[in-house]
Amino acid sequence: MTDPLPFRPLTAGSQPPYDVPGYRSTQRRFPRQPLHPIPHTITETTGPQFSERMFPASVDLTCNKTGQPAIGERIIVAGRITDEDGRSVPHTMVEIWQANATGRYDHPGDQHDAPLDPNFHGAGRVFTDADGFYRFLTIRPGAYPWPNHRNAWRPNHIHFSFFGPAFATRLVTQMYFPGDPLLSLDPIFNGVPDAAARDRLVAAFDLDLTEPDYALGYRFDVVLRGRAATPMED
Amino acid sequence: MPHATASQTIGPYWHLVEDKDWADLTRFGAEGEKIVLTGTIYDGDGLPCPDACVEIWQTDPPVSDTFPGFGRSNSDANGVFRLVTVKPGPVSGRGNAQQAPHIAIWVLSRGLMKGLATRAYFQDEPLNETDPLLQSIEEPARRSTLVATPGAPGSWRFDIHLQGDRETVFLDV
Ligand SMILES: [Fe+2]
Secondary structure, three states, rough: OOOOOOEEEOOOOOOOOOOOOOOOOHHOOOOOOEEEEOOOOHHHHOHHHHHOOOOEEHHHHHOOOOOOOOOEEEEEEEEEEOOOOOOOOOOOEEEEEEEEEEEEEEHHOOHHHHHHOOOOOOOOEEEEOOHHHHHHEEOOOOOEEEOOOOOOOEEEEEEEOOOOHHHHHHHEEEEEEOOOHHHHOOOOHOOOOHHHHHOEEEEOOOOOOOEEEOOEEEOOOOOOOEOOOOOOOO | OOOOOOOOOOOHHHHHHHHHHEEOOOOOOOOOOEEEEEEEOOOOOOOOOOOOOEEEOOOOOOOOOOOOOOEEOOOOOOEEEEEEEEEEOOEEEOOEEOOOOEEEEEEOOOOOOOOEEEEEEEOOOOOHHHHHHHHHHOHHHHHHEEEEEEEEOEEEEEOOEEEOOOOOOOOOO
């Protein structure tokens, strides 16, 4: 039987380490042992595929809780998902979740003293098209405080979850907004060592995505791991 | 070409996209030996982690209309996750190797900048003795962190220690 083609190793510096001293919650949760090497098998090179038929999309977060419009600045977020060889990742599921315009999550664990919006839940699910493009509508999320250190505030962000073709391509990340003064202070964002890799977590304002008299558009492109060029030696 | 996009923590509020049904991989009527895979997630102080996301993926039985192969469970206030699935059989490994029955696991939580990958094997499987991954872990105590143990009938226990003396073996997937 032919061995499955593995995915290439992640590039040093482009991914955060587990141990980020400035992010306090990592300190009792990061593994102290080195990760154990594993040649990719069928378990790692295949992964779940979600169809829109079984997992209906929900692309308009501005009104997907009650049908009534949520409060805040409407925005359009769109982009393309490719692999490290520039090939599009078609028909893959993208999960999104975020705080409302006041910086409050519609979640019982969030006790931040900012108002909930009865019409905003802050969760959605979209699929890329045949060329890897996705698009959704939402409300620009507010900044919120967190207990990491004195006067700590998370920059505005939207959480994203991607699957791609394999369990090895699974990615959970956060999208940020350009020009946010909190970015340089945020230990989660700055947990990524490589400045260029950090910058790619920041969406770009995009006039072409912007719709007249409706909403500003932001572009957030995402790259998932690519296959190794040749099968690695075991 | 650009490298893969950087990971960021899932944070504590990922439950906004949680669908409780996903913890039961047999919900579409899968046939086979139904099992519960459950355990507690502990941090380096031995305290349960109540806000984690545990995802599983298995290639056996093969994905079909009745079996999605993928599941997701939160950890509850006591740090306990619980998934219902079909017990996998052996699957092919690299070369001519065969892999013992196993379930791939991906743990995400606040405080984890990236997901942690591991695998759950089953204590009653003779193939564990020749499984390439298990046999590549030299220390028996470390190896045993990847082996689920039988609990109540049909239930398998797989505790996950993120850090510390009993730290689970996490994989460089
Ligand atoms: Fe957040």
